[in-house]
Amino acid sequence: MSKKITGAADSGLHVLVGAGKWFDDLMRDPTMISPLLTLRNRDGHTPLCVAATVGNMQAARKLLPLEMGLPPTLRALNEAVGPYPIIEAARYGHKEMVLLLIWDMGRKMCGSPPTKESAASLFLHLLVEAGFYDLLLALVQRHLGLGRAEFYGDNNESLLSLMAAKPSAFRSGTQLSFWQQLLYSARPIRQIRETKLMHEAALKIVKCLCEELMKHYFAEDMEPVLRTALLSAASSGTSAIIEEIIERYPDAIWFADSEHHNLFHLAVINRYEKVFNLIYQLSAYKYLVTANEDTSGNNILHMAGKLAPLGRLNLISGAALQMQRELQWFQEVEKFVHPTFRSKRNSNGKTPNMVFTEEHKELVKKRQKWMKETANSCIFVAALTATVGFAAAITVPGGNNQNSGFPLFSNEKAFTVFAVSVAFCQFSSVASVLMFLSILTSRYAEEDFLKRLPKRLILGLSALFVSMTSLMIAFGATIYLIFGQKKRWILIPVGIAALIPVNLFESLQSPLLWDMFMSTYGPSIFRKQGSRVLY
Known part of the structure; x- marks a missing residue:
């Protein structure tokens, strides 16, 4: 078992x-296994590291007690070399494995505040990446110094x-459908409940970290x-963290980056309405x-005039709605700008309106093309439906009475439905x-995408839906009048068939x-989200 049998210098136990x-027969003589625990492959992984990497819980439960039973000097050397099994378990998202290892190896790495590039900071970084917020919350509550420790990554991270x-x-950063929002506040199903528990744990972590930072702010x-x-x-649009920071340190609203962008500038540039809505508090x-x-030299209205990041723009369904949302952003930001700023020029000599027009020129062309193609497709279907409906109106089912000219089925209820x-x-x-x-003949000016064109498209699609539904009902009534007078069961297959195109x-x-x-x-996406005054 100790012989290197692969090109990666794995032993037989590594491969197993x-x-x-895992074979329980290996545990009959633990003295045969113990010498293998310190063997490392080319990546520096011990057998326990490999088990943690692949999530082999059965092997880890057997190997961990043996590794803990190594002589103190040998075990200390083994742990000093690394890599740590718990780090590999967190890296590959094996939560059960992390739970198995955390109170032993995790305690040693987090017993003191981590230093930059230390194994402890890497471990915590991986917990965040894996989304193990319940485990992270337990560590943060136990080791309060994590909030102000020099951390893994760039300066001041x-x-x-x-x-x-x-x-x-x-x-605040999770997109939920209408029904998911209802379930979130009521009795959620398992998936929603797990999401809600994750949100609660993450928020508790933030509260603990902010409180710890403020305790030592002046020291x-x-x-x-x-x-x-x-x-x-x-x-990144994480408004919950911003709210917690500002509540404890209101002057944080003046923090700015190297380009003098504060949090509301960044919210507008990246189109995060939940962050921008904090301005109402x-x-x-x-x-x-x-x-x-x-x-x-750009003020916040210049920033609203710039095109939204592609990732945020693509979250909006329908090309016309994307332009509509951009106009809504520009008009909302304009409410908070001094009148003189609305015509102020930046370093390139451009006003906010000039920036908006230039940045959205291609978007307007694409949205114009989308609107025309949509209108052309729908107008064909609407015209076809109108033709069929007109033909049905002049050719009534069953024909007309030769003497009076009235339809033969005029006294039937189904004919009234028809x-x-x-x-x-x-x-x-x-x-x-x-x-x-009217959409095809529109001028397609920028402001048309705010209300006029969307209204027309809504009315057009709604009317088309009504016409198609009415046509299917009329068709079903005709089938019943001709074939179903003595066969009422025919209503069932006819009704099902008529529902297919409608659905x-x-x-x-x-x-x-x-x-x-x-x-x-x-309701507007721009509105007050909380009752507490932040500053």
């Missing part, structure tokens, strides 16, 4: 545990700044740590903090055609229609 295997770069760990220079964490949170300072300019459905189909399809024609249209178009409706008529 690396394959996820701390555990708080690492958390700031993980917006998905917090409720030790913690401002660079807070600045890095706050600006990192603003750049400020007093009159909200108008002062937005008055600063960056090193290029007539009403055809009328709705005809009127709504014609209305849909008119709406889409297809709804499932394919309703997400866009709903998003457009909420973006145009729903």
